[in-house]
Amino acid sequence: MIEITRILGHCDDPDLSARIHHAGHHGGIEYLHIPPAEAARRRFRAVTDMGSECAVMLPRDQGIFDGAVLLLEHDRAVVARLTEQHWLRLRPSDVEGAALELGYHAGNLHWRVRFDHGDLLVALDGPRETYVARLADLMDEGKVEVVGE
Amino acid sequence: MTVSTEVVGAARVGVGGPVGSGKTALVERLIPLLRGEGIDLAVITNDLVTKEDAERLRRSRLIDPERVLAVEAGACPHTVIREDPTLNIEAAERLDAQFPGLELILIESGGDNLASTFSLDLVDYWMFVIDVAGGDDIPRKRGPGIIQSDLLVINKVDLAPHVGVDLDRMVAEAREVRGGRPVVLTNCRTGDGVDGVVRAIRDAVPLGRQTGKSAGSGSR
Numbered sequence: 001m002i003e004i005t006r007i008l009g010h011c012d013d014p015d016l017s018a019r020i021h022h023a024g025h026h027g028g029i030e031y032l033h034i035p036p037a038e039a040a041r042r043r044f045r046a047v048t049d050m051g052s053e054c055a056v057m058l059p060r061d062q063g064i065f066d067g068a069v070l071l072l073e074h075d076r077a078v079v080a081r082l083t084e085q086h087w088l089r090l091r092p093s094d095v096e097g098a099a100l101e102l103g104y105h106a107g108n109l110h111w112r113v114r115f116d117h118g119d120l121l122v123a124l125d126g127p128r129e130t131y132v133a134r135l136a137d138l139m140d141e142g143k144v145e146v147v148g149e
Numbered sequence: 150m151t152v153s154t155e156v157v158g159a160a161r162v163g164v165g166g167p168v169g170s171g172k173t174a175l176v177e178r179l180i181p182l183l184r185g186e187g188i189d190l191a192v193i194t195n196d197l198v199t200k201e202d203a204e205r206l207r208r209s210r211l212i213d214p215e216r217v218l219a220v221e222a223g224a225c226p227h228t229v230i231r232e233d234p235t236l237n238i239e240a241a242e243r244l245d246a247q248f249p250g251l252e253l254i255l256i257e258s259g260g261d262n263l264a265s266t267f268s269l270d271l272v273d274y275w276m277f278v279i280d281v282a283g284g285d286d287i288p289r290k291r292g293p294g295i296i297q298s299d300l301l302v303i304n305k306v307d308l309a310p311h312v313g314v315d316l317d318r319m320v321a322e323a324r325e326v327r328g329g330r331p332v333v334l335t336n337c338r339t340g341d342g343v344d345g346v347v348r349a350i351r352d353a354v355p356l357g358r359q360t361g362k363s364a365g366s367g368s369r
Contacts, residue, residue, distance in 0.1 A: 003355070005157055040269035043160050043354050055355035057157050060238075110231075110266070110293070126296065127328075 002078065004056045008069040011079050016069050019077075026075035036085040037112075037125040039064045048078060087114070087121040088131055089148040098143035109134060119147065159191070159251040160354050161241055163230060163267040163275030165294060168260030170280045171304035173202050174337035175346065176257050180211040182347045188356060189252040191216040191244045193237060195226055195259040202257060218244060226259030227266070234271035241271075252356045263292025274354045276300035276346065285314040288323035295323070300349045301332045306342070 009016050020029060030048035038044070042058045056070070064080050071078035092098035095118065102120055106113050111131070112123035122131060128149070138144040164172050176192060183190050192212065194202035196219065203219030206212065218240045222229045229236050241254050256272060258265065267275040277298035279287050282305055288295055295301060301323055309316040316334075323332045331349055335342035 038269075041273055042157075042269075043273035045353060045355060057160075057355050057357070059157050110264075130291075130296075 002052055002054045002071055004054055004058070004070045004078070006059065007062050007064070008072055010065075011067045011069050013069075016072065019072055020069065020079070023073065023075055023077040029077045029079060031079055031081045032070060033081050033083050034064055035125075036082050036123070039082055052078070054078065086124040086128075086149060088124055088128065088146060089116075090120045090122060090135070091118065091145050091147045092120070093143050093145075098138075102138060102144050105135075105138065124149075158245045159189075159241070159254050160274075160356050161254045161256055161272045162350055162354065163256045163258065163272035164278060165230065165258040165261065165265050165267060165275060165298070166278035166302075167262065167280075167283060170260070170278045170283065171335075171337045172257050172260070172278050173205060175278055175302065175304065175335065175343065176206065176255055177209060177211060178335075178337050178340050178343040179255065179346060180206075182343060183253065183350075184212070186347070186351075189248065189250045191218070191248060191251055191254050193218045193220060193240045193244070193254060193256045195220045195222050195229060195237070195257060197222055197224075197226065197259050216244070216248065222259050226261045227264070230256070230258050230271060231266055231268045234268050237271055253350075253354075261294075263287065263290060263294050265292075265294045266297055274299045274350065276302055276349075278302040278304055280305040281309045281314045281316060281319065282312050285316070285319040285322075288319060288326055291326050296326055296328075299330065299353060300346065301327060301330070302335055302346060303332065304335045304337055306334045307336045307338070 011017060011020055023029060028050060030050045030052055032046055032048050032054060040063055042060060044056050046054050046056065048054060066082040068080040070080055090102060092102045106120060106122060114121040124131060132146065135144055164176060166172050192206055196202055198221055200219035203217050206217045207214035220229060220236045220240055237256055244254055245251055275298055277294040306316060320332060333342055333345040333349060
């Protein structure tokens, strides 16, 4: 069991990358794949891609990010990799009523969103159908359409 | 070699769910089981405008009354466990400072609706407690509390035949909407099934007040 109690830095940090490269020559670099929605979690158990069990116990002021170095020894490194975040791209029929209504609706559902050239991107933290089902009324009224993912 | 002396603090586990589902009763059952496993424990309760649940736990003698803190939400209970959990974070930090060996803090939310969820800025793991008397259609309604919680607890299972609930169907639907996330059945009046909640917490959350004392962050 590997106990991880702090983040050492980013794997591209100059003082860490050479040591990670060196560790790779000896034993290997292990990756801990974490869904983006779980990255805020400070304590959890997980298994690396090479099967090593990890007990993560981070201080409250630290959080997992893509490329976070979690363990660095002479012959071994563990690096966090956030899995790909899928987004549902929604386009309101106008930038006034429909856009406001969609924004209100997404906020009311506590969806994680981004904005991109007039579209609303919703982070898919569960099945796509679950999100689309919540939009049925707006879509039926022609106020919103799903334009991509 | 990197040597850290940072104090990580106690693990935090949230207990949410509707009014009357048995959250406080579950906490009352969890306290002796967790303490029996040698876990250094404290509790934070959330109520709307009173300290009722905290006072109930203090009177219970299950735990040192100083290890029970109350947060008054003053508004919808989910606001202080999700939108702005500052009050609860401050309470947890106070407990961390007051009890240096503390390993686990249970944070009980005030009773709320099926949309209630915990922020991961506040807790490491959270469970949602419903009960059969609330109706066997609750899992089908797919509220965020039902779907997103790390653990769903279905309480008061002994009441199922008295309130016309098909428990098997309720559990099957709960498992289906949760996509494989765990579901535990309890009767907090008798304590039946509460050991399953303890196991779920221990399986998912590393406890211990780790101080990052080993080389290169991790240790084996």
